[in-house]
Amino acid sequence: MQRPWLSSYPPGIPAEVDVGKFGSFNALLAWIVERYGAQPAFSNQGATLSWNALAQLAARFGAHLQQAGLGRGERVALMLPNLLQYPVALFGAFHAGCTVVNVNPQYTPRELEYQLNDAGARAIVVLENFARTLEQVLARTQVRHVVVTAVGDLLPFPKAQIVDLVVRHVRHMVPPWHIPDALAWRDALARGKQAGLDQVPLAPADIAFLQYTGGTTGVPKGAILTHANVLANVEQTAAWVRGFLEEGKETAIIPLPLYHVFALTATLTFCRLGAHVVLVTDPRDIGGLIGQMRRTPFSVIIGVNTLFKALLEAPSIGQLHPAGMKLAVAGGMAVQRAVAERWQQVFGAPLIEGYGLTETSPIVCANPLDLPRFSGAVGLPLPSTDVAILDDDGRAVAPGQTGEICVRGPQVMQGYWNMPEESARVFTADGWLRTGDLGLIDEHGYVRLVDRKKDMIVVSGFKVYPNEVEQVVAMHPGVSEVAAIRAPDERAGEVVKIVVVRRDPALTAAALLDHCRQSLGAYKVPKYVVFRDTPLPKSNIGKILRRVVADEEAQGATARAAAG
Missing domain, CATH: 3.30.300.30 (ANL, C-terminal domain)
Structure with a gap:
């Protein structure tokens, strides 16, 4: 098919990328450690893990999962906010050959029970703040192994003890809970260290994530994202930002929760670039976020329209002068012109808007990083990605006309978990994923999002x-x-x-x-x-x-x- 967007690509961005460079996230992590091992990988609440330390802890956690009887392809749920425990548990689950099921910690018992049962999760890592919710549904699920962590578990002494004391007894953020046989995070790591890890050879077609979507508009659906799917999107996104960001030299602030697919893949892309990722646990604390931005010399921040809007409206925003900020990326929802123009007025750089969905791992389009001002478009299709605008009968509409945005590419999911009819419904006969979004492609190849079809x-x-x-x-x-x-x-x-x-x-x-x-x-x-x-x-x-x-x-x- 024709790709009119290629003529609008910035110099140096290829039409195709090597989406098979890494066969699994285990291979990617090994590659990163070899190049950037001693450099900072993740920071949170003032504590930092190097890539070497992260790999070591992930191997211990993976060994523990193996010791607990978890094998290749079995589902491990992560019910965690942005803490250092998240990347350790993530890569640890991959070391054990498992599939990760991201869970929103704010779920009600009903929502949690549905997702754990639909995914067939056999293990879960949960922050103690949310253990009471798990306790209420655990007996009605297939989960047989529970690891409970505290906020301070990967913080140094004495900060860990102080943080946990405040969380439990000053802010009263940990409701009483009782889960027999639940294992403490630190004990799980100790057992894994003693057991040692048996390497599991993963294939690109192995499932990396069951990423749930659609809970606000119907029954939640688990998008099947393989290692190949997500790694392809990492390579596509890395190709888009390479040349603008320097490998091994960037610091990215991540205030969006990693259990959301936009933050997840953006973070994995920053990992691919050897960046230092700063995790923000509570983005609703705008004053705290601005304080983090003031203390941390950062070059990249991601967010959604409402977060950037809240930052701009904060009284202390005038004290923020991020001289080293190269990139502010907005996704997850449409960026409002009022917010984008105000952001550029305050910081002298535009918000770079992109477009994607859970089913595409998630990034489909992105605006050029040197965009002089807000364009109103959601960008150009990424390398190795095709976008078409189709009518209800699956036929291409005339150029510039509105229709349903449809996508083909290596980042597109395999289907919905346990939902063959729903999977068949969202794909056309020739393999296009129907996004449910209405849009058009303009004369320069930019995709413009009109709205959700159902809205x-x-x-x-x-x-x-x-x-x-x-x-x-x-x-x-x-x-x-x-x-x-x-x-x-x-x-x-x-x-x-x-x-x-x-x-x-x-x-x-x-x-x-x-x-x-x-x-x-x-x-x-x-x-x-x-x-x-x-x-x-x-x-x-x-x-x-x-x-x-x-x-x-x-x-x-x-x-x-x-x-x-």
Whole structure:
């Protein structure tokens, strides 16, 4: 197929990359250690592991899993925030030949039980803060081996003891729990050291991750991502940033949780480049994050629109002067123009937006790193990636027209775990992955995301995309947050409704609608405006959940009618 985006590639970026350079993450880690062994690998809360130390601890943890009876292909769940224990457990599970199942620590017991059972997880590593949730469901799962860790387990003495004391007894962040036969993290490492690791030869087709997606819009689905899939995406992304970032010389701040696929693959890419990765445990503590950014000479930071927006609104942001920052990467949700332009005004560099999804490991497109200003596009397809815009019948639409974004490439998943019908539904007969996102490819090959197909609002037969409405509303200085959703209407079928959190308490619906009329066609202008005093519901990475907002609004309408 034609690839119009290649003519827009920055100099030095190849059309194809060697996606088979590493056969497994074990091979990648060995390669990194050989080159950068003594250099810092991961830091968290002031403690640092070198690549040599990380490899040693990962081998011990892998040996422990083998000793506990875990074998090739068996699923190990990681229920951890961003701590040093995460990369140790991750690479340790790969050493044992296991498949990693990332679990959101904020899951309810119902959500946790479903995911553990669907994945068939046999072991889990859990932070003690969340052990009580696990305790409530453990007997109804296949999990037979539990390792419990504390926040301070990989911090040096006496900081470890002080941190755990504060977490447990000052902040009361560890609810009482009791799991018989649960093993402490440090004991697991000690047993692994004594047992020794038996190397497991992994193949590219072995499953690296069961990465769950779709929990906010239906039954969660486990995307099957092999070592080949994720390593391909690492190589594709590394090729995109190489020349802009120097191998072995960068420091990346990671405030997004590693159990989210965007943060996961971005971090693995930084590992591939021999970078020093600084893990932020609680990104909701914006003051603490800014403090970390002030203390750490960093060159790269990743985030989502809401995180960058929160940083810009923080009173202490004026004290931040990251002279060495080369790159700020935004993913996971659409970047709003108001946020991107403000970021460039403050820091003199644009937010580099990309696009992807769990099913593609996840990165599909990225903007050039030397982008002079916010483009509104989600970028160019990465090397070795094909993107097509197809209609509902699987036919290519005319250039510049809107359709469903479809992807082919080595990073595309193998299917959904235990869901053959759902897997068949998302692939076309000739192998294109249907993303469920609406978009177009412009004359320069840039992919422009219009919206989620399922979120589109049809007003009297005219299509309205919530992203566009939200972008316009967010440009009003009195708006802090906004979600655009559909509302039923007798005449138009559907109309636009916006739910807004105000920055300016004096902002009125009339003023906001006047603002919208200046930039939106009449049928796109919201018919209803609802103001809320509390933040809008968000995902674990800060993405506003339109579906939840819509459900809450529907429930409120039902309650008002009943009270009537």
